[in-house]
Amino acid sequence: MRAPSVIAVRWPLLALLTLTLLCAPSPAWALFTKLSHTLLPGGAGDQLSFRIPNGAKPPKWELLRPRTLRVEIADLLSLPHTEVNPARSRYVNGVRIEPIPGRMGIYLYIDLKAPFLLFRDGVVQPKFGAGSLYHLTIEANPKPNPQEATRLLGARILPGRDGTLLVIEHTGSGKLAAQEMDQEKHVVRLRWNGAAIDPRWRNLAPQGLIQSVSLYEFARNQVEMELALAPEAVKTLFHADPASGTLIVEMRRERSLGRDEDAKAILALRRSSLERGAALPLNRLTPVFQVTEEPVDVGGQMLDEGFFYDNAETAAKDLRFDKARAFLDKLTEVFPNTANRELIDFRKVELAQRMNWRPGWLLDELNTAMARHPNNYRYPEFRLLQLQLLNDAHQYNSAKAVADDPNLPQNDPRVTLERGRILMGMEMLEESERFFNLVARDPDASDATRARANLYQALAANKSEEFHRASMIVRAIPPEQLALLNNDPVDALALADIYYANRDYGDALSLYTRLITTYPDTDAATPWAMLRAAQSHRYQKRIPDALTMLDVLETRFPKSGAVPWARIFRIQIDEKPSIEDRIKAIDELVKDVPISDAIAEAYLTKAQLQGEGGQYLASLETLKRLLVYTSRKSHLQKADRLKRLYLTEGMQHALDNRRPEYALLLGESHGTDWRGLKSYEQARLLLAEAMLRMGLYSDGLAALGGMVRPPAPQLSKLGEELRANQFIPLMEDARGQVEVAPAAARVRLDEAARQLSAQNWKAVLMLLDKIPPESLNQDERADRLRYLARAEAERGRFPQAVNALERLLFGKPVGAGHDAYQYATVLQAWKGDDKALPAFQEAAKGEDNEVRALARIRIGDILQRRGDLAGAEASYREASQIDPNAPWGKMALENADQLKLVLQQAAR
Numbered sequence: 001m002r003a004p005s006v007i008a009v010r011w012p013l014l015a016l017l018t019l020t021l022l023c024a025p026s027p028a029w030a031l032f033t034k035l036s037h038t039l040l041p042g043g044a045g046d047q048l049s050f051r052i053p054n055g056a057k058p059p060k061w062e063l064l065r066p067r068t069l070r071v072e073i074a075d076l077l078s079l080p081h082t083e084v085n086p087a088r089s090r091y092v093n094g095v096r097i098e099p100i101p102g103r104m105g106i107y108l109y110i111d112l113k114a115p116f117l118l119f120r121d122g123v124v125q126p127k128f129g130a131g132s133l134y135h136l137t138i139e140a141n142p143k144p145n146p147q148e149a150t151r152l153l154g155a156r157i158l159p160g161r162d163g164t165l166l167v168i169e170h171t172g173s174g175k176l177a178a179q180e181m182d183q184e185k186h187v188v189r190l191r192w193n194g195a196a197i198d199p200r201w202r203n204l205a206p207q208g209l210i211q212s213v214s215l216y217e218f219a220r221n222q223v224e225m226e227l228a229l230a231p232e233a234v235k236t237l238f239h240a241d242p243a244s245g246t247l248i249v250e251m252r253r254e255r256s257l258g259r260d261e262d263a264k265a266i267l268a269l270r271r272s273s274l275e276r277g278a279a280l281p282l283n284r285l286t287p288v289f290q291v292t293e294e295p296v297d298v299g300g301q302m303l304d305e306g307f308f309y310d311n312a313e314t315a316a317k318d319l320r321f322d323k324a325r326a327f328l329d330k331l332t333e334v335f336p337n338t339a340n341r342e343l344i345d346f347r348k349v350e351l352a353q354r355m356n357w358r359p360g361w362l363l364d365e366l367n368t369a370m371a372r373h374p375n376n377y378r379y380p381e382f383r384l385l386q387l388q389l390l391n392d393a394h395q396y397n398s399a400k401a402v403a404d405d406p407n408l409p410q411n412d413p414r415v416t417l418e419r420g421r422i423l424m425g426m427e428m429l430e431e432s433e434r435f436f437n438l439v440a441r442d443p444d445a446s447d448a449t450r451a452r453a454n455l456y457q458a459l460a461a462n463k464s465e466e467f468h469r470a471s472m473i474v475r476a477i478p479p480e481q482l483a484l485l486n487n488d489p490v491d492a493l494a495l496a497d498i499y500y501a502n503r504d505y506g507d508a509l510s511l512y513t514r515l516i517t518t519y520p521d522t523d524a525a526t527p528w529a530m531l532r533a534a535q536s537h538r539y540q541k542r543i544p545d546a547l548t549m550l551d552v553l554e555t556r557f558p559k560s561g562a563v564p565w566a567r568i569f570r571i572q573i574d575e576k577p578s579i580e581d582r583i584k585a586i587d588e589l590v591k592d593v594p595i596s597d598a599i600a601e602a603y604l605t606k607a608q609l610q611g612e613g614g615q616y617l618a619s620l621e622t623l624k625r626l627l628v629y630t631s632r633k634s635h636l637q638k639a640d641r642l643k644r645l646y647l648t649e650g651m652q653h654a655l656d657n658r659r660p661e662y663a664l665l666l667g668e669s670h671g672t673d674w675r676g677l678k679s680y681e682q683a684r685l686l687l688a689e690a691m692l693r694m695g696l697y698s699d700g701l702a703a704l705g706g707m708v709r710p711p712a713p714q715l716s717k718l719g720e721e722l723r724a725n726q727f728i729p730l731m732e733d734a735r736g737q738v739e740v741a742p743a744a745a746r747v748r749l750d751e752a753a754r755q756l757s758a759q760n761w762k763a764v765l766m767l768l769d770k771i772p773p774e775s776l777n778q779d780e781r782a783d784r785l786r787y788l789a790r791a792e793a794e795r796g797r798f799p800q801a802v803n804a805l806e807r808l809l810f811g812k813p814v815g816a817g818h819d820a821y822q823y824a825t826v827l828q829a830w831k832g833d834d835k836a837l838p839a840f841q842e843a844a845k846g847e848d849n850e851v852r853a854l855a856r857i858r859i860g861d862i863l864q865r866r867g868d869l870a871g872a873e874a875s876y877r878e879a880s881q882i883d884p885n886a887p888w889g890k891m892a893l894e895n896a897d898q899l900k901l902v903l904q905q906a907a908r
Contacts, residue, residue, distance in 0.1 A: 016711045033131065039090060041493070045139030046092050048110070050079060051131035058123050059108075059134055059448075063288050066115035067093075071136065072100065072109040078176070079106055091117055091138045101319050102354070105865040114237040116141060116278040120200060141281040143274065144171040144245025146872040150195035152215070152223060153245070156282040159208025159407050162257040166210060166227070166249040167266060169282055173242045177222075181236050187238050188227040188249070195223040207380055208411045209233040209251040229249075230406035237262040244270035262375055286377040287343040293335050305335055312347075321351045342376060347368040349382070356524055359392035379620075380409045387418045396425035413438075413445035417453055427633075429460045436460065451481035455491060458498050474498050488524035489515060500532055507863055509536040527553055527562035531569070531577025538573055548572055562594040564589065564598035568605055579613040600630040607642055616650025620669045643670060644680060651686040656745065656777065660690035681709055688715055697723035711741030718744050722751060727766040738770045745775035752787050782808055786819065789826065798830030817846015833862040853879040853888050860895060869906075873899035 033051040040047060052059070052073070059073045073079065083097050093111040100107055118141040124133040126887035141154070150172035158165040168174070177193040198216050204213040212228040232253045237260070239248040248263045266285055295304040308331035316322040328344050328351075338344070349366050357365070366386055376382065383405055390399035399422050402408075408415050420435030438444055439453035454477045461470035474495055477485070485491040496511035512533035519526055530553040537546035550566045550573075556561065567589050571582050586606040593599055603626040610619035623639045623646075630636070647670055654662040667687045674680045675687070684703055691700035692715060701719045704712050721728055730738050741747075747766045755763040768784050775785060785808040792801035805823040814820050820843035828836030837859065844855035860875035872894050880893035 023340070033076065035079050035084060035095070036271055036390055037089065037092070039088070040137065040139060043090055045137060046089050046139050048084070048092070049133055049135040052123070052134050054075070054126065054132055056132070056877040059121070059136075061119055061121065063119075063134065065289050066284075067112040069110040069112060069119065069138075071110070072105065073108060074100075075106040076106050079108060081108075087184075089113075091140075098317065101317055104611075108664055110138075110571060112138070113203065114140075116273065116280055116284060118200075118281045119283055120202065122202075141279040142171065142788070143279045144169075144243075146171075146173050146245075148172045148241045149221075150174050150192050150223075151198050152192075152195065152201060153198045154201055154282055155204055155213070156285060157207040157210055157213075158259075158262070158285065158375070158377050159261060160262070160377075161370070161407070162375055162380050163252040163259040164208030164210055164212070164233075164407075165263060165266075166251070167285060167661045168247040168249070169284060170245050170247060172245075174240065174245065174247050175242070176247075179238070183234075186229045186231055188229060188232065190225045190249070192223045192605045194221045196221060197223060208407050209253070211410060222713070223582075232406050239267060241267040241271060244274055246270050258376060286327050287340070289340050289343055292339040293337070296334060298334060303334070303902055305331055305338055308334070309340070309344075316351060316354075316895050319354075321355045324350050325355075342373045344378060345766050346378065346382065348387075355384070356522070358524075359389045361394060363389040364547065373453060380407050381731065383408050384412070384414060384418070387415070391418055391421040391425065394425060396422050399425075411444075413442045413449050413453075416442075417449060417456070421456060424456065424460045424463065427463070429464045431458050433460050448484050449483055451477065452491065454481060455485055455494055459494060462498055462501050467498075470498045471502040471504060486511075486514070486518075489529075491518040491521040492519075493525045493529055497527065497532065500536065503539070505539050507538040509533055512536065523557065523560060527557040527560040531562045531565055532559075534566070534569060534573075538569070539789075543573060547699065561596070561598070564593045565601065568598065570599050571609075572605055583609050583613075597630065597632065597635070600626060600632065600635045602636070603629065604638055604642065607639075607646070611642065611646035611647070611649065614653065616646050616653065616666055617669055619646045619650075620666065624669075628729050644674075647674075647680075648683050648686065651683060651690065655686060655689060655693070658750075658779075660693040660750070663687065663690035664694065675703060676760050681707065682808075685712060685715070685743065688712070689747060691720070692719050694746045695722075695751070695754060711743050714744045715747065718747055722747075727755075727763040729766040730770040732770070738772055740771055740775045742775050745771050748778065749776065749780055749784055751789075753783075756787055756790065758793070761794045764788070765795075782819075784820070795828070798826055801826045802830060813846075814842060814845050816848040817843045817847065817851035817855065820846060821851050824855070824858070828858075832863060837862050849882050850886070853882045853886070853892060856882075857888065857895070858891075864899070869899050869903055873903065 008335050009660060021140050022297050036049045038047050038049075039045070048382060054077060057073050057074050061069055064070050079097050081097065084092060084095050086093050087608070091113050093113045093272055095111070096109045097226045098107045098109065099105070118139050119138075121134065121136045121137065124135070126132055141833060148171050150170055153169045153372055153454055153700065155166060155168045158167060165362070172195070174192070176190055178189070180189045181187070182189070197215060198640075201215070203215075204210075206212050206228075209230045209232060210227055212226075214226040215225070216224045218224065227249070229251060233251040234254045235252040237250040237258075238259070239250065239260075240246070243266060244268055248266060250259050250263055252258050268331065269285070270280045273284075289305075289309055291304050291306045293305060293713070295302040297303075308327045312324040312327035312331070315327060325348055329350055330340060332341065332344060346369050349362070352362050352365050363386065366382060366389065370376070370379075370382055370386065383402065387399055387402045387408065390396075390402060396662070399418070403419050403422055416435055416895040417439045420432045420439070421431075423432035423435065428707035432731070436453045436457040440450050440457065442450070445453070458470040458473040461467075461473060482495075483584065485495055492515045493564065496508045496515065499505075499508035499511065512529040515529045516526055517535065534546040534549035537543070547570065550570050553560070553566050554563055568586070571589075577585070584608055586602050590599060590602050594600070603622055607619045607622040607626070610616075610622060620643060623643050627636070647666055650666045651663040654660065654666065663686060667683070667690075675684055683705065686704040688700045691697075691703060697719050701716060701723070704716050704719070707716075709721070730740060732738050748771060752764045752767040755767065764787055768788055771784060773781055784806045789801045789804040789808070792798070792804065805826060808819055809823060820839065824836050824839030824843050827839050838859045840855045842850055846852050846855070856875045860872040863869075863875060865874035874897065876892045878895035880889050883889045884893065
């Protein structure tokens with residue numbers, strides 16, 4: 001197959017018709033040209049010609065069989081060929097036109113009357129606005145004559161893994177007058193004396209280790225050829241056979257196996273062809289399908305290789321690529337020694353590519369074929385495919401090694417594009433965008449390649465979390481390039497994902513919906529489009545639509561890798577089940593899903609549910625476990641955000657609920673040393689508060705070290721005082737106000753509780769006096785008043801104690817009754833039984849059995865002291881009946897029985 005020098009512009013059908021017919025600079029008639037035929041002078045051959053749009057990719061030809069030539073013509077809708085008359089043609093036995101499956105263009109098949117023909121083509125650019133003229137010449141290949149003067153007829157470059165061959169066809173002796181290799185400049189110079197360049201000579205496109213071929217004709221019949229080589233080329237060898245008119249220049253890399261055997265095979269093939277009466281053209285140096293073995297009996301039919309190969313090609317035309325591969329597999333099974341193995345192996349790779357195999361699978365198939373046939377003439381093309389697949393499979397280190405191979409297509413924007421993808425995959429995002437910019441501005445790049453360069457530039461911006469800029473890059477892509485990207489479901493998905501990442505959920509949903517409608521069964525894209533469409537509905541608050549889309553996804557693509565994600569997102573979205581049930585669903589899902597990014601998302605979801613349910617410690621443990629399953633940056637960043645969130649929330653919740661020890665446990669369960677991180681300052685403040693509240697003064701001060709963010713200075717000052725066992729009362733400022741941070745107020749309150757247990761009443765008063773009510777929550781304010789009341793009462797300052805308890809009880813129901821009982825007890829100590837009796841009667845209404853019983857016992861005591869023995873006996877009796885088995889129940893019963901006895905004796 002002859003490689004073109006201009007890259008194809010592949011238009012999707014609708015975009016081509018709309019854009020070209022309405023606004024293209026080329027005339028519309030160029031799309032509906034006709035095939036013309038003329039004989040060469042003297043009837044020596046045929047020339048076929050037709051017009052193509054200006055600037056379009058030149059057609060390329062490929063010899064499929066010894067007598068079948070196929071010309072691929074992009075962007076043409078039809079090619080009438082009534083002028084071609086086989087009866088008036090020298091070598092054309094017939095032509096037929098077929099559409100190119102799956103894209104815009106046609107195949108021109110030419111049946112030949114003879115093998116071993118020479119094909120030359122070219123494009124004549126118009127002087128004015130008419131379409132360019134493409135012509136294909138078909139003629140016999142002249143036999144070389146060693147006795148003639150040397151004339152260089154043509155040449156072909158055959159790249160390969162083991163070196164590059166330059167095969168030069170000549171007539172005459174072809175003897176070199178001089179040969180020179182400049183190692184510093186990487187140049188080889190060849191000179192022929194008494195030689196000329198044949199008019200049929202065609203310039204060569206660089207390939208493999210050859211970067212350019214320059215041919216010069218000087219006076220006195222001297223011809224010089226200059227080969228510019230890649231720096232990797234360190235050795236040059238020559239293989240000559242004047243009888244067959246062949247000179248082969250072999251370029252090798254260091255430590256390569258070389259192409260010596262290939263060169264010998266080419267010389268032998270050209271010699272044997274001459275012996276059979278025909279000169280083997282250079283186009284026959286590469287594999288062409290031929291039936292080489294005898295037919296065999298297969299199921300009662302005598303079948304040859306052609307039967308299986310033809311059926312494979314027919315199936316491929318019908319887009320039944322799996323069936324085509326099956327025919328080729330059968331061919332190699334029936335004919336294991338077929339000479340067509342190389343052709344078949346690479347054809348199977350092409351069919352697998354058309355079947356949209358996963359990158360890893362296709363890469364394995366390609367690697368096997370390239371290892372078996374390392375010097376296939378299409379080596380650069382398949383090496384580029386290998387590079388693309390390595391990038392698709394995220395094997396960037398391997399791709400980087402391939403990207404340095406000089407055998408890749410030279411000066412090809414697609415290679416530059418893949419090098420940019422390698423950098424993007426290795427997180428070198430700024431450098432990758434420079435490569436993508438180069439391709440996007442390259443006039444030699446096809447629209448398809450430029451479109452992908454713009455897309456990858458947007459993806460790189462996305463990975464840099466510059467979501468808005470990525471969205472703007474996509475919006476600036478020209479319409480014709482957008483049409484090409486939308487013509488590929490994977491690229492269309494990437495476009496929608498960019499809008500999704502920028503939270504342009506409306507635009508993203510439109511593209512996802514179009515993709516789902518246009519490509520309903522594309523496994524590589526459709527289920528993922530459904531998944532993100534559901535998420536787009538979710539973020540637009542359309543939960544029923546989101547759940548419906550997830551249902552459709554799981555039903556239509558049950559084996560897709562998107563299904564575990566759908567199940568995870570359903571658990572996230574559907575809040576009807578309890579948090580515990582949703583966590584159980586995550587645990588069941590994790591058992592069924594292999595280790596993947598979905599597992600990481602499942603653990604993130606579980607941790608989030610646990611955190612939302614107040615299971616802070618369990619959430620942190622889940623996030624620690626996540627690290628076993630992923631090292632992906634995005635997962636680690638999200639995990640860190642959740643750990644910071646639930647560590648902070650959990651510690652705050654613990655401190656609000658008077659559980660500083662739990663806050664300390666959460667800090668230790670985080671799993672990393674977070675105390676020095678700027679983003680964890682709030683958690684550090686909470687940790688310091690927990691330590692100070694637990695009496696760990698030195699540890700709390702260490703946690704506060706260097707912090708200036710409020711209330712760190714206030715906590716540090718208080719911590720230093722407490723460590724020194726100093727209890728300094730709060731002072732009013734110049735405005736008569738006392739400002740105490742809630743954290744410092746809570747530290748004072750918990751310290752007061754410790755001092756209360758130590759009966760350090762004065763310390764309690766100094767710690768709690770003048771704390772503003774707004775610095776504490778309702779429960780903490782109540783505890784402060786209780787502590788103050790007890791400390792004042794223990795010091796005999798009953799008025800202050802009563803005042804504190806009256807403030808505590810004001811406007812509140814009796815509740816359990818503890819505070820009411822304490823109030824009655826202090827009031828009795830201050831003002832005696834008469835004032836205390838109503839208070840004890842109120843406390844007796846409490847909900848706590850012990851309080852109710854003790855209050856009634858104290859009432860009985862007061863009534864007994866008043867001489868109301870019957871009332872006292874009744875009160876004791878009521879107390880004993882609340883819980884007869886309690887110690888106070890037994891004591892009350894004993895008092896009641898004694899009074900009963902007294903009353904009975906008094907009544908006698």
